[in-house]
Amino acid sequence: PRFPVVIVGAGPAGLTIGNIxxxxxxxxLVLEVETREFIERRPRAGVIEExxxxxxxxxxxxxxxxxxxxxxxxxEFRVERERHRFSYTELTGHHHFVYPQPLLVTxxxxxxxxxxxxxxxxxxxxxxxxxxxxxxPTVSYTDPVSGQRELVHCEFVLGxxxxxxxxxxxxxxxxxxxxxxxxIGWLALLAEAPPSSDCxxxxxxxxxxxxxxxxxxxxxxxxxxxxxxDDPENWSHERVWxxxxxxxxxxxxxxxxxxxxxxxxxxxxxxxxxxxxxxGRLFLAGDAAHLTAPIAAKGMxxxxxxxxxxxxxxxxxxxxxxxxxxxxxSAACLGRVWDYQEFSQWLSDVYHGMSSGxxxxxxxxxxxxxxxxxxxxxxxxxxxxxxxxxxxx
Ligand code: FAD
Numbered sequence: 001p002r003f004p005v006v007i008v009g010a011g012p013a014g015l016t017i018g019n020i021x022x023x024x025x026x027x028x029l030v031l032e033v034e035t036r037e038f039i040e041r042r043p044r045a046g047v048i049e050e051x052x053x054x055x056x057x058x059x060x061x062x063x064x065x066x067x068x069x070x071x072x073x074x075x076e077f078r079v080e081r082e083r084h085r086f087s088y089t090e091l092t093g094h095h096h097f098v099y100p101q102p103l104l105v106t107x108x109x110x111x112x113x114x115x116x117x118x119x120x121x122x123x124x125x126x127x128x129x130x131x132x133x134x135x136x137p138t139v140s141y142t143d144p145v146s147g148q149r150e151l152v153h154c155e156f157v158l159g160x161x162x163x164x165x166x167x168x169x170x171x172x173x174x175x176x177x178x179x180x181x182x183x184i185g186w187l188a189l190l191a192e193a194p195p196s197s198d199c200x201x202x203x204x205x206x207x208x209x210x211x212x213x214x215x216x217x218x219x220x221x222x223x224x225x226x227x228x229x230d231d232p233e234n235w236s237h238e239r240v241w242x243x244x245x246x247x248x249x250x251x252x253x254x255x256x257x258x259x260x261x262x263x264x265x266x267x268x269x270x271x272x273x274x275x276x277x278x279x280g281r282l283f284l285a286g287d288a289a290h291l292t293a294p295i296a297a298k299g300m301x302x303x304x305x306x307x308x309x310x311x312x313x314x315x316x317x318x319x320x321x322x323x324x325x326x327x328x329x330s331a332a333c334l335g336r337v338w339d340y341q342e343f344s345q346w347l348s349d350v351y352h353g354m355s356s357g358x359x360x361x362x363x364x365x366x367x368x369x370x371x372x373x374x375x376x377x378x379x380x381x382x383x384x385x386x387x388x389x390x391x392x393x
Pocket of ligand 1: 008009010011012013014031032033034039043044045046047048101127160161162163164165166167188267285286287288294296297298299300301302303
């Protein structure tokens, strides 16, 4: 078979691009290792920035999101049992949308496969890329039903297969990959418990960072800083709730509402950036190209930003012969990528300074927090970065 574009990976990046291509009647094939049921349930991100929602809306992809997402206007820091509200919408007029990633992926798959008639294969095995530096690239994979190897001829291959995918592995050894490891773990939890506050709460505590993120009236995401590589089995129900109650405690608030833990995973906090994001006919997008530890909740937003630029660039190239979007793709993405990486690093210092065991770092962390609560200029700068650059490019 022949498709102009093969997209490896059905996450937010791959599916958004697929939808943009199908809206312009361009044929493409999406290859995904997991089943449709699995990707429609995989819990992950929740925070989507306003410009990204606008970008989805402009492409006809936000109808459910706009009906069902919650709007967040403020967050709260808890330090030394005191609460500090930070009303970013009051400062900027902008807000955050909270819409769980599985719901967005479900919307995007339905629109792509069932409405716009896009081709997609789930459960494929052993995807391999060939001839990315030629003008006749091919992609091969094992079909899960027939067990046969299939070979697809195409013009472009899009590596949208996330942090653990295969497409990045065909980059030549001289490709630039900048990496950073925080040496910190986060226990990522989902609790069947209503949120205990109406907003995101950050606990900055000598025992380690803790986060509270409302996901729905019934489900709350929590994070607990832990040693990197820690075994989630070390974290019993009792231990998790004792630590969360301690690290998120506030003198004037009742204890958190506890509930069954339905997800418990340790994430090692690290970042990487592939630069440039293009190699011959292979274009990387989303986590395949750059990972930002979920410290600042930016990963899915960056994946959507790449997807808008790459989708629009491919449409212009394939329908009008205008390759300016594709030529400028990597540089246009990387500006926002590095901006968000820097913010994530800054925020990591704030979240983890008190628990670093270093009195000097603890002192500077408290100074940063005081500046954030007391200086309007510092608050405005933080709000701008927390919400993400408001223009879509
Ligand atoms: P993915 O969503 O990873 O999709 C890649 C797809 O490719 C997957 O479906 C995978 O199964 C498939 N695949 C992998 N290998 C292959 C292969 N060899 N062949 C074919 N298919 C393959 N971001 C935010 O913006 N806000 C948040 O609040 C936030 N919270 C997060 C919380 C957690 C716990 C985690 C882990 C991440 C969070 N993120 C957040 C990050 C966000 O989830 C990712 O950045 C986002 O999923 C990236 O989208 P993507 O399409 O690039 O990759």
